Amino acid sequence: MTTNVSAYAAPAANAPLERTTVPRRAVGEHDVLIEIKFAGICHSDIHQARDGWGEGIFPMVPGHEIAGVVTEVGAGVTRFTAGDRVGVGCFVDSCRECEYCRQGLEQYCTQGMTGTYNALDRNGEPTYGGYSTHIVVDENYTVRIPDALALDEAAPLLCAGITLYSPLSHWKAGPGKNVAVVGLGGLGHMGVKIAHALGAEVTVLSQSLRKQEDGLKLGADHYYATSDPKTFEKLAGTFDLIISTVSAPLDFGAYLALLKTDGALVNVGAPEEPISLNLFSVIGGRKTLAGSMIGGIAETQEMLDFCAEHGLGAEIELIRADQINEAYERVLASDVRYRFVIDAASI
Amino acid sequence: MTTNVSAYAAPAANAPLERTTVPRRAVGEHDVLIEIKFAGICHSDIHQARDGWGEGIFPMVPGHEIAGVVTEVGAGVTRFTAGDRVGVGCFVDSCRECEYCRQGLEQYCTQGMTGTYNALDRNGEPTYGGYSTHIVVDENYTVRIPDALALDEAAPLLCAGITLYSPLSHWKAGPGKNVAVVGLGGLGHMGVKIAHALGAEVTVLSQSLRKQEDGLKLGADHYYATSDPKTFEKLAGTFDLIISTVSAPLDFGAYLALLKTDGALVNVGAPEEPISLNLFSVIGGRKTLAGSMIGGIAETQEMLDFCAEHGLGAEIELIRADQINEAYERVLASDVRYRFVIDAASI
Numbered sequence: 001m002t003t004n005v006s007a008y009a010a011p012a013a014n015a016p017l018e019r020t021t022v023p024r025r026a027v028g029e030h031d032v033l034i035e036i037k038f039a040g041i042c043h044s045d046i047h048q049a050r051d052g053w054g055e056g057i058f059p060m061v062p063g064h065e066i067a068g069v070v071t072e073v074g075a076g077v078t079r080f081t082a083g084d085r086v087g088v089g090c091f092v093d094s095c096r097e098c099e100y101c102r103q104g105l106e107q108y109c110t111q112g113m114t115g116t117y118n119a120l121d122r123n124g125e126p127t128y129g130g131y132s133t134h135i136v137v138d139e140n141y142t143v144r145i146p147d148a149l150a151l152d153e154a155a156p157l158l159c160a161g162i163t164l165y166s167p168l169s170h171w172k173a174g175p176g177k178n179v180a181v182v183g184l185g186g187l188g189h190m191g192v193k194i195a196h197a198l199g200a201e202v203t204v205l206s207q208s209l210r211k212q213e214d215g216l217k218l219g220a221d222h223y224y225a226t227s228d229p230k231t232f233e234k235l236a237g238t239f240d241l242i243i244s245t246v247s248a249p250l251d252f253g254a255y256l257a258l259l260k261t262d263g264a265l266v267n268v269g270a271p272e273e274p275i276s277l278n279l280f281s282v283i284g285g286r287k288t289l290a291g292s293m294i295g296g297i298a299e300t301q302e303m304l305d306f307c308a309e310h311g312l313g314a315e316i317e318l319i320r321a322d323q324i325n326e327a328y329e330r331v332l333a334s335d336v337r338y339r340f341v342i343d344a345a346s347i
Numbered sequence: 348m349t350t351n352v353s354a355y356a357a358p359a360a361n362a363p364l365e366r367t368t369v370p371r372r373a374v375g376e377h378d379v380l381i382e383i384k385f386a387g388i389c390h391s392d393i394h395q396a397r398d399g400w401g402e403g404i405f406p407m408v409p410g411h412e413i414a415g416v417v418t419e420v421g422a423g424v425t426r427f428t429a430g431d432r433v434g435v436g437c438f439v440d441s442c443r444e445c446e447y448c449r450q451g452l453e454q455y456c457t458q459g460m461t462g463t464y465n466a467l468d469r470n471g472e473p474t475y476g477g478y479s480t481h482i483v484v485d486e487n488y489t490v491r492i493p494d495a496l497a498l499d500e501a502a503p504l505l506c507a508g509i510t511l512y513s514p515l516s517h518w519k520a521g522p523g524k525n526v527a528v529v530g531l532g533g534l535g536h537m538g539v540k541i542a543h544a545l546g547a548e549v550t551v552l553s554q555s556l557r558k559q560e561d562g563l564k565l566g567a568d569h570y571y572a573t574s575d576p577k578t579f580e581k582l583a584g585t586f587d588l589i590i591s592t593v594s595a596p597l598d599f600g601a602y603l604a605l606l607k608t609d610g611a612l613v614n615v616g617a618p619e620e621p622i623s624l625n626l627f628s629v630i631g632g633r634k635t636l637a638g639s640m641i642g643g644i645a646e647t648q649e650m651l652d653f654c655a656e657h658g659l660g661a662e663i664e665l666i667r668a669d670q671i672n673e674a675y676e677r678v679l680a681s682d683v684r685y686r687f688v689i690d691a692a693s694i
Contacts (some may be wrong), residue, residue, distance in 0.1 A: 148655040280638070284640060286514075286640065291632075291634060
């Protein structure tokens, strides 16, 4: 039997979000009921609520950066008990059988992961995200938030944190590695913190020097403006790894030229439109242009444990639910340092 | 004191090649004098002789797939003696000091490798390639051709062989790996032979099925026509590694969709013009679009030893020097199975 819970939803594409109620399924054998405490606002929430990707399911309750506390568990749940501090990220299910699910790469499930919102679950019911007071999630798609992390600062780790941690880990950022992060926003600021904590030398490549002071405080060793052509001369051939968090259509040839031989430019943000690329940019220097999408459940837990160990919460601006629409405008104007987090008590 | 030797040269851009003489430097302390026996014709010879890359040095003696015999060695030479069967590939020098030269990645030398032809050497003298009777090369840029390889079939290995061996080795083609080779020409046919010998499951992706019988004989397990859209449906998500040897502007999104998660599409050929790429093609499935350029000296030796062990010579059509211009036309018409090799006795 479903229960209706309070939520903020976009009733239709491009309509402002407003308070409503949405159904949550009864707590199944392997489910946990989570009282949501905080939910981060990801840029992709705005895309989807405004139907930027074309296939929105409305009403839509965005939110895939969820931090809360377990209040009830199903009879078969073994990993959590009531009172546990937990998080939910970008997906709440996957096929569990394909080669990627079996490897803990559920985000690349061959049948497609089930998005935390704006998706249909395995029973064909729409999923509703974290801008809500409660959510019911299978324990296997729920992660533990260590005590050392404040729940509000932990929420954005569930998307922004893992989106950066996964490629930094996969492409082996660490001592002796020279890593650049392109863009200092919600994603980028976690990239700087995590890359620094991993022991890499970290450079921020940002359009301007406007956030330089922040970047250095967050752990960057260097900060350059990409609007200055001298940046590209000076840094040619110096990076092992560049992670681009931006959706602007960069001059990819210019960024690839900043890599050492065998270096990788990994995109976690991307422009909607195709980019133009001269393949000689990757042939000279055996370079890699790659992408990465969030991370699997086990890796998300590993990321949370790493962030707890190193004291890496997100930099947040806490808002009430009735400020969501205003916050969306500010995100679009890049006017947030560095993540809006909704206090679910206000929903 | 230089010595003039016979050669075939393009006297100017787009002019037919003709017999001439070019100077070879005196044999220096660390040099070997090589009597050239065979020289392969690489597609890039034609590009350069016709000034396709814009900065040709004329007269130009192409040829960077050289097989021959040492006839004289400098006083300081330790690795070769007269009578040794040797090869020279795409470069004859590099800075020897940068991080890449020190790692045996001379092809990515930060100061630029010295091309075997159409380049200026460290003394500012033009280099002349393998369409010639003799060449003087530093022993450190000379490799040994094992007795098990015929010299004529070994010549193309110095460019076509290493160009495929290096990425197949770097991206770990081998047992359990599903590898595709795009294009079955001079490069591609060596890719099929080497990938098969490495133990990978090998698929040829060619425009048509015209060379299917050859492909299977060379070691391919499967052969598909890329002109058939069903090929892309059927093979979606199946390859660990795709090596593209073609210079046609492929639909890179379609080829990336053929990769498994964590798969790589590596370009050793490339169109002159920029390609168009939607970055979501690499973000979903954490895929890599990369490039690779020939190989270092130590790796070239490793490749020759590997080819000798597995009996992998190139498939060649032996020609006289006076057939070079005609052969160029046939290469441009894809009418060669699979490499023209010039008999240097006819120069």
